[in-house]
Amino acid sequence: MLIRDARFLTSNTRVDLCPPPDRPEYAFIGRSNVGKSSLINMLTSRAGLAKTSASPGKTQLINHFLVNEQWYLVDLPGYGYAKVSKTARAEWQKMLNAYLQRRENLACVCVLLDSRLPPQASDLEFMENLGEMGVPFVMVFTKTDKQSAAQTRTLLAAYLAKMAESWDELPQYFVTSATTKAGRDELLGFIDGVNQQLAAAPGA
Numbered sequence: 001m002l003i004r005d006a007r008f009l010t011s012n013t014r015v016d017l018c019p020p021p022d023r024p025e026y027a028f029i030g031r032s033n034v035g036k037s038s039l040i041n042m043l044t045s046r047a048g049l050a051k052t053s054a055s056p057g058k059t060q061l062i063n064h065f066l067v068n069e070q071w072y073l074v075d076l077p078g079y080g081y082a083k084v085s086k087t088a089r090a091e092w093q094k095m096l097n098a099y100l101q102r103r104e105n106l107a108c109v110c111v112l113l114d115s116r117l118p119p120q121a122s123d124l125e126f127m128e129n130l131g132e133m134g135v136p137f138v139m140v141f142t143k144t145d146k147q148s149a150a151q152t153r154t155l156l157a158a159y160l161a162k163m164a165e166s167w168d169e170l171p172q173y174f175v176t177s178a179t180t181k182a183g184r185d186e187l188l189g190f191i192d193g194v195n196q197q198l199a200a201a202p203g204a
């Protein structure tokens with residue numbers, strides 16, 4: 001997919017204030033600092049479109065971007081960020097659940113996972129929840145430039161083996177780097193395919 005245009009629309013904390021649910025939406029989520037905002041910039045080839053930061057907890061709102069006037073990309077705050085208060089975390093959980101359950105045009109959630117780490121409880125739990133809510137998702141492994149291809153393969157195999165313990169069918173996955181642009185064509189191709197399926201679906 002060629003990215004002709006990508007622009008920021010809105011930031012907010014409430015699902016009812018999000019842009020009209022009139023086109024397919026892809027939400028990027030994952031633990032703080034996993035590389036969500038960087039991946040969005042890499043996919044759209046717009047450095048600085050989504051704000052990135054070396055310190056976790058940078059993204060705090062539901063941020064909508066419009067791509068090619070055709071689909072929405074959403075940058076969500078990271079979960080599992082220890083330095084926020086319990087109250088703030090509970091608020092964020094409430095906002096996130098409302099978003100996941102009520103955002104009717106949500107086509108797919110991209111769950112970002114640091115390719116250098118073994119399966120983390122918070123990620124496994126988050127994916128379980130998505131499964132229970134019936135929200136479609138894919139796994140996106142990030143930061144593969146930070147290690148050798150062999151190391152990525154080993155960790156990926158271990159991750160898939162862990163997932164196979166609780167999932168009959170493994171979710172689709174992508175192996176990416178915001179630095180080398182690895183996985184860009186694959187992920188954009190996937191989004192394009194889903195967009196086309198949705199456009200062809202009855203009632204679309």
Ligand SMILES: Nc1nc2c(ncn2[C@@H]2O[C@H](COP(=O)(O)OP(=O)(O)OP(=O)(O)O)[C@@H](O)[C@H]2O)c(=O)[nH]1
Nearest residue numbers: 032033034035036037038052053057058059078178
């Ligand atoms: N080497 C490398 N660094 C990356 C990559 N992706 C992100 N980073 C770095 O990791 C840090 C966090 O990236 P962000 O994109 O801000 O992460 P985030 O998930 O949006 O973080 P929060 O909004 O705080 O939850 C930054 O210092 C990025 O430069 C990658 O693919 N390769």
Ligand SMILES: [Mg+2]
Nearest residue numbers: 036037058059
């Ligand atoms: Mg961010």
